[in-house]
Amino acid sequence: MEWETVIGLEIHAQLATKSKIFSGAPTAYGAEPNTQACAVDLGLPGVLPVLNEQVVLMAIKFGLAIDAEIPERSIFARKNYFYPDLPKGYQISQFELPIVSRGNLEIQLEDGTTKTVGVTRAHLEEDAGKSMHEGFGDQTGIDLNRAGTPLLEIVSEPDMRNAKEAVAYMKKIHSIVRYLEICDGNMQEGSFRCDANVSMRPKGQEEFGTRTELKNINSFRFVEQAINIEIERQIDILEDGGKITQETRLFDPDKNETRSMRSKEEANDYRYFPDPDLLPVQIEAELIEKIRSELPELPNAKKQRFIDQFKLSDYDSGVLTAQKEIADYFETCVSTAEGEAKLSANWIAGELSASLNKESKDITESPVSAEMLGGMIKRIKDDTISGKIAKQVFEAMWNGEGDADSIIESKGLKQVTDTGAIEILVDDVITNSPDQVAQYQAAPEEKQGKLIGYFVGQIMKQSQGKANPKQVNELLKEKLKS
């Protein structure tokens, strides 16, 4: 039987506030255990939560970025369950009237086509603390620093049909929250995490199959792996005539498998009810319009502008605008390089990103700044150096040996563009290679292009790569004619 996969994602984005969602305790990552957990976060008797204005503004920003409706009224609810890292015995979340309702997102697929994925809703909630099961003997250690950290949970429609679409969607959300500067997107630190709902149905069937939920997947690569493994597992069961159990499963990247967490049917009875400690949030239309007018340029708009303004290809523009910091780097680089966009794009997507990858660095940590790269590209453009020599210059800049001009100067890499000097080199090679000259001159014109490579190679060797290749080619052609 042919099966169709149905995937929906729930993404938790930690909002980049200074203080918690309902208290004035700090949210900084990596502090000593429980030094950032105040009486409100600990759920001590007599405390009252007070909503952080910034989280409301951030959620609205996100809603507007995905063309969602922002309801005038929003309320908070208690989601009741017992776990030691949840001191109150309930999590403050939203059930009815979430802050962001239905929106849409366009994702780009590998074949270049686009697809619209619906966002059902996005709601605000507080994060729980952290349980540590190792190192405390037969006890579990609880760190409540994370308790009360603001989260925006973004729930998609079950619109994705394979793991690649799910990854594209997740990357798009990641890109948007970073553009909006409402989440740092750091997946290692758990600021951006994802649960995936996966089910199968016979192709053509309208009704959804039973789904499983894959929990806490913390990288783009793992999302793809986890979903694909789960698809295989479900198909195997269904083809053997079995039934899928609705349950929560955990992805284990080391064993490359998903496995059942304790069955949660009963635990899932959350008994949501409106939180009497929190009044409804009223969102004025003027506030929404003000935020709308202040929205930054978003990935899709930036991509189109790059295509129009810099005459970049769709692909290049997509690569450069996926991350805001890369786009900013590119624009600074181009302006330093006196408008040389295509070369800038090639160097950023090529040499620079390869070097960054090799050292697992983000573009913001690049030892070669946008100004430095732009300065080097300017020297390629004005023929001071060739593209080949530029690689040496780039490497030296990467190793902290200075900017392009000082490296070109100190290493004597300036390209030879003096026609007289090049002519001497050309004449030398021609005199010393009578056989190759004869062969070249005997060859039909369409083969000469290939044969000329020998002479160019010799000359570049002689000049240590510094002869201007264009001039070398022109002179050679001229001289070999006769």
Add this chain to the structure above:
Amino acid sequence: MSLDKTEVQKIAWLARLSIDEQDISTYSDELSNILGLVESMNSVDTNGISPIAHPLDLTARLRSDAITEINQREQFQKNAPLTDAGCYLVPKVIE
């Protein structure tokens, strides 16, 4: 509507309440009475009336995003039965 024994036990479990076997029928009667009250409210025509989320007709005042709390771990942990290395300790829970 009336709740049977297993439903009462389930509700108690969800709230982590330990109840005595002999009290179950009392709880069952009392909870059923509450449900009865809700049921009679259900018979009222509420079309066109928007639900209230809060008994006070007010909206939330928000606080600005500022750090106003200092670290009081030592004081808070005086109340905890067990702590170690800055963590609160609980009996081991493993999923």
